[in-house]
Amino acid sequence: MLLCVTASHKTASFDMLERLSRTPDDVAPNLLRLASCVQGAVVLSTCNRFEAYIEVDEPVTAAGAVGVEAVLEAIEESTGIPSADLDGAYDVHSGRRVAEHLFSVASGLESVVPGEGEIAGQVRRALTSARKEGTTSPELERLFQRASQAQRKVKNVTALGRAGRSLVRLSLELADSRIADWSAESVLLVGTGAYAAVTLATLRERGATDISVYSPSGRAEFFAKKHGLTAVADDDYARIASRSSLLITCTNAAEEPVLGPEHLQAPTGPVAVGCPIGATASQLVIDLGMPRNVDPAVAQLEGVALLDLETIRLHAPLEELQATDAARTVVRDAADTFNVVGDRQSVTPAVVAFRSHIFALMEAEIDRARARGDEDGRVEQAMRHLAGVLTHTPTTRAHELAADGRGADFVAALETIYGIRPAAEGAGEQASTA
Numbered sequence: 035m036l037l038c039v040t041a042s043h044k045t046a047s048f049d050m051l052e053r054l055s056r057t058p059d060d061v062a063p064n065l066l067r068l069a070s071c072v073q074g075a076v077v078l079s080t081c082n083r084f085e086a087y088i089e090v091d092e093p094v095t096a097a098g099a100v101g102v103e104a105v106l107e108a109i110e111e112s113t114g115i116p117s118a119d120l121d122g123a124y125d126v127h128s129g130r131r132v133a134e135h136l137f138s139v140a141s142g143l144e145s146v147v148p149g150e151g152e153i154a155g156q157v158r159r160a161l162t163s164a165r166k167e168g169t170t171s172p173e174l175e176r177l178f179q180r181a182s183q184a185q186r187k188v189k190n191v192t193a194l195g196r197a198g199r200s201l202v203r204l205s206l207e208l209a210d211s212r213i214a215d216w217s218a219e220s221v222l223l224v225g226t227g228a229y230a231a232v233t234l235a236t237l238r239e240r241g242a243t244d245i246s247v248y249s250p251s252g253r254a255e256f257f258a259k260k261h262g263l264t265a266v267a268d269d270d271y272a273r274i275a276s277r278s279s280l281l282i283t284c285t286n287a288a289e290e291p292v293l294g295p296e297h298l299q300a301p302t303g304p305v306a307v308g309c310p311i312g313a314t315a316s317q318l319v320i321d322l323g324m325p326r327n328v329d330p331a332v333a334q335l336e337g338v339a340l341l342d343l344e345t346i347r348l349h350a351p352l353e354e355l356q357a358t359d360a361a362r363t364v365v366r367d368a369a370d371t372f373n374v375v376g377d378r379q380s381v382t383p384a385v386v387a388f389r390s391h392i393f394a395l396m397e398a399e400i401d402r403a404r405a406r407g408d409e410d411g412r413v414e415q416a417m418r419h420l421a422g423v424l425t426h427t428p429t430t431r432a433h434e435l436a437a438d439g440r441g442a443d444f445v446a447a448l449e450t451i452y453g454i455r456p457a458a459e460g461a462g463e464q465a466s467t468a
Contacts, residue, residue: 074171081324225285283327
């Protein structure tokens, strides 16, 4: 059984999401260690959501409840957040609902800004991370691979991708009301990851040219050389920060804020004639980091405005309903297909066991017929035809029941009538009383 425990901007406070975003990489391994019934785990952690996808061994009594408890325990062990603090901050999806939820997430339908594209890459990286940690499972592999396929189809056949905007683009649109001429801005970009690259491209689209980059992890030189920027050294960080009119932070290299009042109040040194920044010039700080990159205290400084993820979320535009409706139809269809294929796979061991049982009886009768003198093979031919007829309808019915989510009915009937129990690994073995 698949299970998803999800905390997002729809269920949890910004502060709780920030605490969850500090989650170490050992949550998934802890899940497998804490509960033997958990067969696989993939953790998706972004700036606006924390989700644990797990596969639970269904025969376990109350497997769903055991799985949720294991997730909460793993979070507490890895982050120090007590399970009680998470009450009301998360939702649980199980069974057939898991695929539709993940496909919606990967397609950007559950994002702060519907249609934003960054989440698709984050979903792929979550699976890659689980592979490296050895925590994934065949069914979770199939789930996440199909999620990427659904996301690409949503992007290709609907207008959602064109209508949706990323957090970066939305934040800069919100900044437009304060910025008359982007080419006159002195911009400091803090961070060198994927968000930084998206931010840089969006800044240049708007006409920004005076852009410097600083990296708490020491990667500024490489990023600057690659993108034609000015790299800022550690010793110059505070001075450049205090002289910049627009500062955008988007780094996950540090758990503590990398920009605070001490940086913006640092001595500026000599200012060139014509420079847009002076001792009393206003500054706009955009914090796209999670955990937050900027000390909230900077908002109390005179002449400084802070735009963080919580504020951006409040200003997120309403999605274009037509595009979103079309995208959700694609997602539902993809989820239905995923579940039907899974159900058919789940009933396959039972079908194999049933057919093996019937054909074993057939072979035994053919051997007896040969012993009694069936030299021309007519009895054998008739027996093989009869076996095919006898197995056709039950096989077809098994797949029909599986498509309706009732594969367990076929398995139960098989055991009741024939005493056949499909092998756990689906190898086609069976225990039969016949």
